[in-house]
Amino acid sequence: MPASASTDPGEVSDLDLVKRSQAGDTRAFDVLVTRYRGRIYAMTYHLIQNETEAWDLAQEAFIKAWRALPSFKHDAGFYTWLYRIAHNVSYDWLRKKKIQGDGEFDDERTEHRVAAGAEATPKGDLAPDAAMRNAELGQRIQEAIAKLSPEHRQVIVLREVEGLAYEEIAALIPCSLGTVMSRLFYARKKLQEQLHDVYETSI
Amino acid sequence: MKHPSEEHNLIRWIDGEMNETERTAFEEHLKQDPALATEARQMRALSTSLRAHLPAEMPVPHADFFNTQIEVRISQMALDDARAKQTGTNWGAALQWLRQPWFALAGTAALAVLGFFLLNPATGDASESLILSSYTPNTNVQARTYHDNDAEATVLMLDGLDAVPAERKVSGISIQRSEVEPELASTTMYDNHGTAVLMISRDAFGNPMITPRG
Numbered sequence: 012m013p014a015s016a017s018t019d020p021g022e023v024s025d026l027d028l029v030k031r032s033q034a035g036d037t038r039a040f041d042v043l044v045t046r047y048r049g050r051i052y053a054m055t056y057h058l059i060q061n062e063t064e065a066w067d068l069a070q071e072a073f074i075k076a077w078r079a080l081p082s083f084k085h086d087a088g089f090y091t092w093l094y095r096i097a098h099n100v101s102y103d104w105l106r107k108k109k110i111q112g113d114g115e116f117d118d119e120r121t122e123h124r125v126a127a128g129a130e131a132t133p134k135g136d137l138a139p140d141a142a143m144r145n146a147e148l149g150q151r152i153q154e155a156i157a158k159l160s161p162e163h164r165q166v167i168v169l170r171e172v173e174g175l176a177y178e179e180i181a182a183l184i185p186c187s188l189g190t191v192m193s194r195l196f197y198a199r200k201k202l203q204e205q206l207h208d209v210y211e212t213s214i
Numbered sequence: 215m216k217h218p219s220e221e222h223n224l225i226r227w228i229d230g231e232m233n234e235t236e237r238t239a240f241e242e243h244l245k246q247d248p249a250l251a252t253e254a255r256q257m258r259a260l261s262t263s264l265r266a267h268l269p270a271e272m273p274v275p276h277a278d279f280f281n282t283q284i285e286v287r288i289s290q291m292a293l294d295d296a297r298a299k300q301t302g303t304n305w306g307a308a309l310q311w312l313r314q315p316w317f318a319l320a321g322t323a324a325l326a327v328l329g330f331f332l333l334n335p336a337t338g339d340a341s342e343s344l345i346l347s348s349y350t351p352n353t354n355v356q357a358r359t360y361h362d363n364d365a366e367a368t369v370l371m372l373d374g375l376d377a378v379p380a381e382r383k384v385s386g387i388s389i390q391r392s393e394v395e396p397e398l399a400s401t402t403m404y405d406n407h408g409t410a411v412l413m414i415s416r417d418a419f420g421n422p423m424i425t426p427r428g
Contacts, residue, residue, distance in 0.1 A: 036377070037288055044281050053272040066275060073284050078291070149267040156268075170229070171264040177231070189222070196221040199228075199257050202264070209263075210256040 025089040033080050040080075044073050047090055051097045057168045058101045060157040068104055072097035094173075098183060105161035148209060155205040163198035170195060224250075228258045286360050289369040 023042065031039035051072055056065035075096050083092060156164055169175045169183065180191045203210060226232050227240050244251040274280050355374040361367070390406040400415035413425045 037285060040288070041281055041285060044284055045277075048274045048277065048280060049271040052274045053270055056272060057268055062275065066280065069274070070280060070284055070287075074287055074291075077284075077288055148263060152263060152267045167264065168268070171261065172268045172270050174270075192222040192225045196225050199225075199260060203253075203257055203260050206260065210259050 026085065029080070029083065029085070029089050032077070033083070040077060043089065043093075047093060048073075050090070051093065054094070054097055054168065054172065055101045057156070057172055058098075058105065058161075058164060060153070060164075064104070065101075068101050069097065072100045075100060095183065098169075102161065102165060105164075109161055151206060151209065152202075155202050158205065159198055159201060162194055163201060166191060166194045167198045167202070220250075224254055224257065227254060228261050285371075286369055289360075289371065290362065290367050293367050293369060 023039075025043065025046075028039045028043050032043065048069065052065060052069040055068045055072070056062065059065045059068060072093065076093050079096070083089070156167060159167065165184070166180060169180045170177075175183070177188055177191045181188050184191070223232075223236075223240055227237065232240060244254060355372055358371040358373070360369045360371070362369075389403045389411065392401050392403045394401050400413055402410050403412045403414070405411050415425070
């Protein structure tokens with residue numbers, strides 16, 4: 012499962028903040044929101060591919076977490092627990108959208124105001140043309156992911172972004188281990204088809 | 215279409231999930247199947263690109279507003295819960311918190327809670343809530359309010375108030391209308407049954423004085 016963010020030695024631990032939040036301390040909960048909002052938002056954004064909806068769903072996840080705090084038993088890390096909530100909120104949204112037949116999943120995709128790829132790539136190390144190609148590749152990848160089905164997008168995000176083990180993905184979805192691997196295979200296959208010009212020329 | 219076991223082996227090879235024996239055997243197999251080897255290399259390159267271009271953490275747009283909205287919604291939920299618990303109780307019980315020991319300890323700033331909720335006397339409509347003024351005797355306490363017409367709720371935020379133990383039950387009251395008596399310099403507030411609940415006036419020093427009624 013995703014690990015908690017590393018904390019500075021002088022930083023208040025998740026455990027302390029959670030206990031204070033469980034006692035009704037909204038300021039302590041605000042610290043937890045600040046600590047994890049970037050990771051939760053990234054997850055919802057990668058799954059939803061819409062900045063506004065991802066923002067709302069990330070917020071919804073924190074609200075649900077607040078309501079569920081009394082039942083949090085500390086047997087799992089707070090972030091792992093929060094992550095499950097955020098994942099379920101986002102995936103439920105995706106499923107509803109699919110049931111409602113709102114069309115292709117890339118219809119309402121909105122580009123994040125920070126260019127795709129910009130945060131994850133080394134800054135200052137690339138020549139301008141290489142940086143541009145890199146940014147374009149990031150954009151292409153985001154567009155390709157937006158065209159995946161919710162199930163395929165889900166396994167890609169859980170594996171490639173969050174780095175979850177197959178067993179963890181199977182437990183979270185939930186489904187069998189074989190299904191996880193099959194979905195990963197076909198999700199990557201579809202991405203490969205959409206990005207064939209990139210990889211056929213570079214390999 | 216590949217056999218599922220071949221798909222799974224390919225995925226496990228890309229993800230580095232094979233042990234040494236499995237990896238050696240699979241790479242031998244790739245040498246015998248150039249098409250599969252090309253596909254495997256391309257898929258592994260794709261996987262590397264995905265990891266590089268899909269950040270696990272992203273800046274949240276309007277991050278401060280993100281936190282504030284959560285805070286507001288949590289406060290609204292607390293108000294809704296308090297309102298639900300309050301239903302069916304009489305006002306004497308609703309004002310029980312005025313007599314709680316923590317009330318004095320929390321400082322006179324808590325008085326501002328009551329001073330805030332004055333509804334528009336012209337309409338008597340709870341959805342037309344109007345904050346007329348605020349008063350926090352303790353200057354270390356800053357008061358802010360939010361009103362949501364859809365939720366028919368006004369949220370009062372008091373920053374700087376001493377911590378109130380979580381087990382304390384704090385409930386508010388719902389004011390439906392108010393009447394101002396200029397000659398007495400007082401305002402009487404009524405609930406939705408028309409019962410006078412509170413009267414706000416001034417003491418000899420000109421400070422707000424709140425008197426529970428009924």
